[in-house]
Amino acid sequence: MTTDAARTTTFVWIVLSAITIASWWLAPGHTRGAAAVASVPITVAVVLLGFIKGRLIIQYFMEVRTAPRWLKLFTDAWLTTLWVAVLAIYLY
Amino acid sequence: MGDFVAHTEQTAGEFDTAAASSVSSTDGQRGVHLPGDVHMWVMVLGDLIIFGAYFIIFMVYRAMKPQEFLTSQEHLNINIGVLNTLVLLASSWFIARSVQAARADDHTQALRLTYFGGLCGVAFTAIKAYEWSTKIAQGYTISSNDFFMFYYMLTGVHLFHVSLGLLILGITVRELRNPRRRRPFMVESGATYWHMVDLLWIVIFALLYVMR
Amino acid sequence: MSSTISAQTSQSAKVADNGRTPRAGKRDVWLVFWIVPAFYTAFGVIFFALARVMPPPRPDVTTDQMVHFFHAHGLTIKIGFGVLVLIVGGAGVANGIVVYHMKRMTVGSVMAYAYLGSMSIGALPGCLLVAFCFLTAVYRPGRDRQVLALLYDLGLLSYVGSLGCFTTAYFAFAVAILYDRNNIFPKWLAYVSVWQIVTEVLAVPVFVSKAGPFAWNGSIAFWMGTVIFGFWLSCVIVFLMKANERQPVDEPPLD
Numbered sequence: 001m002t003t004d005a006a007r008t009t010t011f012v013w014i015v016l017s018a019i020t021i022a023s024w025w026l027a028p029g030h031t032r033g034a035a036a037v038a039s040v041p042i043t044v045a046v047v048l049l050g051f052i053k054g055r056l057i058i059q060y061f062m063e064v065r066t067a068p069r070w071l072k073l074f075t076d077a078w079l080t081t082l083w084v085a086v087l088a089i090y091l092y
Numbered sequence: 093m094g095d096f097v098a099h100t101e102q103t104a105g106e107f108d109t110a111a112a113s114s115v116s117s118t119d120g121q122r123g124v125h126l127p128g129d130v131h132m133w134v135m136v137l138g139d140l141i142i143f144g145a146y147f148i149i150f151m152v153y154r155a156m157k158p159q160e161f162l163t164s165q166e167h168l169n170i171n172i173g174v175l176n177t178l179v180l181l182a183s184s185w186f187i188a189r190s191v192q193a194a195r196a197d198d199h200t201q202a203l204r205l206t207y208f209g210g211l212c213g214v215a216f217t218a219i220k221a222y223e224w225s226t227k228i229a230q231g232y233t234i235s236s237n238d239f240f241m242f243y244y245m246l247t248g249v250h251l252f253h254v255s256l257g258l259l260i261l262g263i264t265v266r267e268l269r270n271p272r273r274r275r276p277f278m279v280e281s282g283a284t285y286w287h288m289v290d291l292l293w294i295v296i297f298a299l300l301y302v303m304r
Numbered sequence: 305m306s307s308t309i310s311a312q313t314s315q316s317a318k319v320a321d322n323g324r325t326p327r328a329g330k331r332d333v334w335l336v337f338w339i340v341p342a343f344y345t346a347f348g349v350i351f352f353a354l355a356r357v358m359p360p361p362r363p364d365v366t367t368d369q370m371v372h373f374f375h376a377h378g379l380t381i382k383i384g385f386g387v388l389v390l391i392v393g394g395a396g397v398a399n400g401i402v403v404y405h406m407k408r409m410t411v412g413s414v415m416a417y418a419y420l421g422s423m424s425i426g427a428l429p430g431c432l433l434v435a436f437c438f439l440t441a442v443y444r445p446g447r448d449r450q451v452l453a454l455l456y457d458l459g460l461l462s463y464v465g466s467l468g469c470f471t472t473a474y475f476a477f478a479v480a481i482l483y484d485r486n487n488i489f490p491k492w493l494a495y496v497s498v499w500q501i502v503t504e505v506l507a508v509p510v511f512v513s514k515a516g517p518f519a520w521n522g523s524i525a526f527w528m529g530t531v532i533f534g535f536w537l538s539c540v541i542v543f544l545m546k547a548n549e550r551q552p553v554d555e556p557p558l559d
Contacts, residue, residue, distance in 0.1 A: 005192050013185040020177045020297075027170040027302045036162040036304065043303045050298040054291055061188045061287045063127045071126065074137060082144050086299070089151040135495035142499060142528070146506075149517050149524055235512045245518065249505050256498070 012060040019049050043090055051083045127191075128281030136288045139253075143292055146249075150242050150299060157238060162304055164239035167232055172223045173301040176216055177293065183212030184290040187261075187283045194268065194279045202279070203268045209286065210261045213254055220251055246296050250289070257289045329548040330555075336401050337548050341541055343394025346387070347431075354384025357434060360460050360526065364515040367449050370456040378442040385435040392432060399423045402540065405547045406480050407558050409488050415480035419473045426469030433466075434459035464520040465511055467504040467529060474500045489543050496536050503529040 026042050058075045059065040065072075126133070154161045190205035224244070227233075234244045264282035267273050351358040356377050361370075374381070399420055406416035437459030441452050474497040481494035507525040509518035517524040 003192070003196075006189060009185065009188045009192070013181060013188075016181050017178055020174060020181065023177075023298070023302045024170065024174050027173075036159075036166050038158060038162060039304050046298050046303040050295060053294050057184065057287055057291045057294065061184050061290070062284055063125070066124065067126055068124050071133070075140075078137075078140050078144060082147060082295070085148050086151050089148070089155050090303070092155060129491075131491035131495065134492035135498065138495065138499060139502075142502065142532070145528060146524060153517060234509060238516055241509060241513065241516070241518055245506060245509060245524075249502060252502070252505055 009060065012056050016053055016056055019053055023049060040091070044087065047083050047087045047090075050086075051079055054079050054083075128284045129277050132281040132284050136284055139288060140291075143295070146246065147295060147299060150246065153238055153242070160237060161239045164232075164237060164243075165300070165304065167227070167230070168243070168301055169223060169226070170301055172219060173297055176219050176223075177297050179212050179216050179219065180290045180293050183209045183216070184287050186212065187286045191279055191283045194274065195276060199268050199271075199274060203265065206261055206264055206268065210258055210265075213258050213261065213286075217251060217254055217258075220247060243300055246300065250292055250296055253289050253292065257286050260285050329551045330553060333401070333404070333548055333551065336397060336404075337544055339394055340398045340401060340544065343391060343398060344537060344541075346391055346394070350384040350388050351431075354380040355388075355435070355438065356380065357438075357460070357463060358530070360464060360521045361456075362515075362521055363457075363460070363513075363519050367453045370453045371449050373456065374438070374441045374452055381438050381442050385439050388431065388435050392427070395427055395431070396424075401544060402477075404558065405488050405544065406477070408486060408547075408551070408555075409480055409484035410486055411480050411483045413559075415476040418476035419480070422470060422473035422476065426466055426473070429462040429466035429469060431463070434463040437462075460520050461510065464507060464526055464529075467507045471501050471504050474498070474504075488547050493539055493543060496532075496539055499532050500536050503532050 023046065026045060055076075058079070062075075064075050186205045186209035190202045190209065193199070193202035193205060224247075227240075232240050234241050260282045264279055267275065267278045267282075348358075356373075361373050365373075403416045403420045406419060407413050409415075437455045441447065441455040441459075478494040478497040478501075481489050481491060481497075506518070507529055510520040510522075510525050513519040513522065513525070516522055520526060
């Protein structure tokens with residue numbers, strides 16, 4: 001039984017999995033033998049992707065998309081605060 | 093033990109402004125609906141704040157020794173990290189689908205999907221145990237350095253949440269198997285908790301394995 | 305007197321004309337209740353101001369510094385911990401009244417006794433061991449430095465490291481609340497208790513960590529644990545009070 005909701009859920013899952021596999025390329029251990037090197041663009045990408053993945057899970061899997069406004073605000077605030085703080089500390 | 097009841101309908105009703113949990117063939121939640129019950133959301137939101145604090149403290153210590161964290165990170169197996177992430181994402185997909193099935197009163201399907209979700213959770217645990225044992229065999233223990241202490245503690249407390257999640261999924265299974273129960277808020281609450289476990293792992297994966 | 309308090313069923317309290325639930329509860333239970341905030345206030349004064357154990361002194365110090373700690377705070381340690389030994393029964397009372405209300409839950413007494421047992425086990429390392437270690441340390445001037453260092457470590461490791469002892473208690477508390485149909489305590493308090501367990505899991509590394517967030521004075525092992533414990537304790541005290549209020553005066557005595 002494939003309904004609209006089921007299709008949406010599956011699509012979100014595929015996007016999340018695709019982003020995860022993309023992270024594989026970004027990760028340090030991927031290229032063996034290369035020394036560990038810090039990379040601001042990669043980390044910025046990781047933070048952005050982390051935010052997107054988190055929001056997808058919250059809005060679609062946890063169904064916050066159709067939840068009361070206070071919950072939408074709280075979860076968005078948490079996501080934003082977390083990733084902004086992570087990036088800020090990293091860049092400092 | 094008694095029923096996992098003790099929940100007044102009033103609490104769920106306070107937030108269920110539109111009667112959106114009605115069954116329809118196209119499913120989809122119209123209007124505003126708080127999945128599960130407010131108590132579980134207290135748990136989830138509080139847990140997110142607590143973990144948020146742990147993540148920020150991690151970043152602060154990382155900023156104090158960036159090179160040590162970078163070189164230590166190299167010793168993590170990114171393949172296992174990716175695999176674990178995919179497994180947990182799949183489990184969340186199963187659980188999200190099981191909630192939809194429960195709403196459509198297809199309880200056999202909901203049960204089956206919950207089992208699959210739980211199975212993924214078990215797989216995650218097994219993979220994590222394997223990962224830890226290889227790291228320890230290679231000599232990277234909790235007292236190796238700050239990075240590894242964070243690695244074991246963050247993944248460890250996350251694993252504790254996974255175990256709790258499996259317990260909660262067990263309660264969901266019990267709920268779904270009994271025709272006299274099958275209360276939507278119970279199934280939804282369990283799913284909400286499980287998705288939180290997934291969400292936390294996404295952050296842990298990004299911070300420990302990927303970012304540099 | 306009780307004749308002026310209207311008869312109430314054991315399931316729900318009647319609501320007074322102005323919409324608020326009239327204060328009920330049994331007089332002896334109220335007496336016992338007030339011991340709880342009184343004890344924990346005294347506990348706070350002792351541990352923060354007198355014994356200087358909250359926040360704990362650092363693990364990454366030299367033997368000289370440990371010796372200095374005992375010299376500097378000898379008097380307040382004696383006063384604070386000396387008093388603690390006298391009033392520590394208050395912890396037992398606090399556990400007792402929680403058990404009392406847990407026994408009024410529909411899950412029966414098993415969880416209540418698990419809570420009581422686990423809390424009792426935790427009481428020795430949880431606050432008494434550090435008291436005796438520190439009292440011993442300051443008892444004789446000129447004590448051997450290595451012995452002082454040992455008492456320092458033993459006291460503080462047991463104080464912070466014993467958090468795990470209470471895990472079973474919080475688990476029993478959470479399970480009991482979630483399964484209770486009498487709604488003695490609100491359901492979300494069970495989840496706050498789960499947070500307690502989480503912070504305790506994160507305090508386990510104190511036994512291998514000398515500095516940083518997982519040391520016995522660390523931001524994660526100590527501070528976050530203490531903040532969440534403070535929140536949990538405040539909630540428990542408030543809801544003990546509410547449980548008292550909602551308890552009908554004529555409820556039969558418990559088994």
